[in-house]
Amino acid sequence: MINALSFDLEDWFHNTHLEKYLDRSLWRTYASRAQENTEKIISLLKSEGVYATFFVLGQVAERHPALIKKISEQGHEIASHGWSHKRAYQQTPQEFEAELKQSISLLESITGKKVLGHRAACFSITANSQWVIDVLMKNGIAYDSSIFPIIHDKYGMSNTPRFPYILRQQEGKKLIEFPLSTCQFFGLNLPAAGGGYFRLYPYPLTKMLISKLNHKGHPAIVYLHPPEFDPYQPELGIDPLNKFRIYIGVKNNFKKLKKLLRDFRFAPVKDVLNNLGHTLEY
Numbered sequence: 133m134i135n136a137l138s139f140d141l142e143d144w145f146h147n148t149h150l151e152k153y154l155d156r157s158l159w160r161t162y163a164s165r166a167q168e169n170t171e172k173i174i175s176l177l178k179s180e181g182v183y184a185t186f187f188v189l190g191q192v193a194e195r196h197p198a199l200i201k202k203i204s205e206q207g208h209e210i211a212s213h214g215w216s217h218k219r220a221y222q223q224t225p226q227e228f229e230a231e232l233k234q235s236i237s238l239l240e241s242i243t244g245k246k247v248l249g250h251r252a253a254c255f256s257i258t259a260n261s262q263w264v265i266d267v268l269m270k271n272g273i274a275y276d277s278s279i280f281p282i283i284h285d286k287y288g289m290s291n292t293p294r295f296p297y298i299l300r301q302q303e304g305k306k307l308i309e310f311p312l313s314t315c316q317f318f319g320l321n322l323p324a325a326g327g328g329y330f331r332l333y334p335y336p337l338t339k340m341l342i343s344k345l346n347h348k349g350h351p352a353i354v355y356l357h358p359p360e361f362d363p364y365q366p367e368l369g370i371d372p373l374n375k376f377r378i379y380i381g382v383k384n385n386f387k388k389l390k391k392l393l394r395d396f397r398f399a400p401v402k403d404v405l406n407n408l409g410h411t412l413e414y
């Protein structure tokens with residue numbers, strides 16, 4: 133079974149748990165740590181012979197075009213994470229579309245390859261932002277990976293499918309959704325493979341959850357963020373809950389990732405969807 137490995141390429145200050153504390157108009161003035169953190173990840177991927185999808189934030193691509201080119205040239209897939217990291221349900225459809233276009237056009241001009249995939253900031257395709265689906269289709273996106281079938285304070289649609297499916301089909305075009313991985317326990321969907329859950333869970337639990345999905349014939353999709361591997365990012369004086377959400381497990385995360393890459397097989401999202409028979413338009 134080949135699982136999907138994905139990174140949302142953003143900087144430490146884009147973290148939505150910091151939005152109360154940092155003024156987005158000052159983001160440009162903060163020292164970026166994206167280059168250093170991402171270089172560390174791609175050299176690990178290279179030494180392990182693993183390819184992944186990087187959902188790149190437009191603002192990061194604008195600041196580090198050479199980094200994006202390097203990731204693409206090393207064989208990884210470049211997909212869109214929007215432009216400004218505003219959640220879709222906090223934008224108008226017009227704002228969202230303008231940012232999506234800007235992001236696709238920059239990423240394609242850097243890599244020379246078509247952008248097929250999209251992930252919304254903070255998994256923000258929810259019941260309140262269903263219009264996003266039409267906007268993605270209109271702009272040539274072939275697959276999305278933003279719908280988290282769980283109950284959560286910031287995102288989630290708990291009653292949606294748990295495995296890749298056709299989200300919308302019209303005029304001969306299809307938009308495939310690869311929902312973030314969950315395992316079911318007592319009828320509840322438990323996040324299985326990414327972000328804060330990956331940092332929080334002891335590694336054997338993550339391994340058990342992904343194995344459980346694989347044994348049932350389903351690939352998992354792992355999502356991680358470069359700052360989650362950075363113990364040297366500025367640690368701000370913030371409230372205990374957000375502090376926990378951002379910094380828990382960061383110190384040992386790189387070791388966990390190494391184990392993960394050795395225990396399971398991974399490929400970019402587009403390849404895993406193709407393996408499942410969801411032929412994407414190129």
Ligand SMILES: [Zn+2]
Pocket residue numbers: 140142213217252253254
């Ligand atoms: Zn993000």
